[in-house]
Amino acid sequence: MEPPAHESSPTIGELGESAVLARVLPRLRSGDASLLGPGDDAAVVAAPDGRYVVTSDMMVHGPDFRLAWSTPHDLGWKAAATNLTDVAAMGARPTALVVSIAAPTDLPVAMLEGIADGLRDALAELAPGAGVVGGDLSASHALTIAVTAFGDLEGRAPVLRSGARPGDLIGHAGARGDAARGLALLFAEARDAAGEPDAARAAAVRDRHPELVGAQLSPRPPVAAGIAASLAGATAMLDVSDGLARDARRLAEASGVGVDFRSDALGADPLIALAGAEDHGLLAAFPPGAALPHPFEVIGTATGEAGRLTLDGEPVDTSGWDPYSGWDGVSG
């Protein structure tokens, strides 16, 4: 790994764990649910509902991000955003994160500070009131960010993948294919002659296509819409991390329904909208006639053909469009 130069910053190894934490922790807040924050062997978090929602996701340099393309702020932002969306997909209000980072000892501490700032800013924008209640710092050749996120159901039943019924409206909130379009741009235009990710070219692509590249590197998922969907009676919901088609298939299989998408709701290129991964929108089913809460839009209908995905009644094939094809996923 070749971290970008931060010439004025000491490295993690030079500063030592205690001094690193003393620089990073003050950039974060522990949030409204924190009853006891960092400093003891464990944190204590409020669970007024008597239950809590918990989800976890790990990002590794190479397969999941490249430091030549993502800023440290992007990494912290995306690590928070993706986990917050999983909490939202249960219909819960995000309350807290625990963040464990393994980093090379020669990583500039300024990069950890940037990651912390990204975590903080994503929480402030996407889940106001939530904070970082704990974490861990380890050494590794591969920069690795593991986030565990918590949420409060506020007395509501969790919204599962399995509750959709034939006739339900299929709604979606969030981007459709933008993150994949942004990634395709980076693969096409932000690599050097040897095919390696290149920071200067990435910055230039991002200047030309801020929305698409931003959707990939620092997504803004509709976290608040998860609670709204639950309150509106959503019968099933999940985070769209692997593309609308693949995630709709999960909802369909768990619920024993089919999904028929409407091409007129999927934009100029319905196949990219259906195939593109990493948008981190919310896909939900609502009872027939329900008023979908903002920003959900009806993109299809649940059918009685269990597990079958169609577009305007015709079978869907999204297998031909994969921006990762030809990419060695474990390198970076």
Next chain:
Amino acid sequence: MEPPAHESSPTIGELGESAVLARVLPRLRSGDASLLGPGDDAAVVAAPDGRYVVTSDMMVHGPDFRLAWSTPHDLGWKAAATNLTDVAAMGARPTALVVSIAAPTDLPVAMLEGIADGLRDALAELAPGAGVVGGDLSASHALTIAVTAFGDLEGRAPVLRSGARPGDLIGHAGARGDAARGLALLFAEARDAAGEPDAARAAAVRDRHPELVGAQLSPRPPVAAGIAASLAGATAMLDVSDGLARDARRLAEASGVGVDFRSDALGADPLIALAGAEDHGLLAAFPPGAALPHPFEVIGTATGEAGRLTLDGEPVDTSGWDPYSGWDGVSG
């Protein structure tokens, strides 16, 4: 990394994520507190107390373990045990784990199964009723295991590091230096001519010194003693992961007391007992005259000299004994 041969096992990359999870998840149980286990975007866990304790720790191949020395079962066991001890150190009952693993795609799936078995067996022995409620599987060149652990305070106040008072009894439960002695044996006798960790030599050392090497590779911390200490009125407590002296200093500084150790309670070599890391015992302060619960033993007294560590009244110096000296921590 050179994973041990598991010739009959497919690799993670050959099998694919879904099929890997289908082999690993049935080896685990989600536990008594699980209201909704794996399969949705997040799990739901009971928090009857209205609060929950949460802690997180990451183990990385190289700095934290070597596959030539630890079996997969050891890794799962130790990842669970260390996190359970942090929960216990708050006086809480462990309820659930979330486990995220990043692994090379050429890792045999049998090794992940071994890690799962180690997690399961550690939970069954150290925290009956607790289970694994969720997780994540990613790709990385460095095998990385991130565990987040939860606990229920059952109506009790959390036991912090900061509550000890001058005159309190300093009690300890667990091994004292065994894990460090085991690591020193491995460094001395389980490396090949080039200094690299060697599996056959490690097995031989472990046969000769099962207790010491086992204390390092699959520690058995006194998890249940955490609740007992809380019920007995412990004024402060923490997990001893960095050695009695360093962790006693943390308790002393947080509480504004000193700690005077009694050499007659520390075994044949008090300095190794004080310096040796990774024992994952529990260090706690109890009011004067308290009856310490099994297996706590009095090893010293809290004094009025804030932050000062002494042994039979003399200053402690444990800096001369470090089994990691000369070891490149990020390689493995």
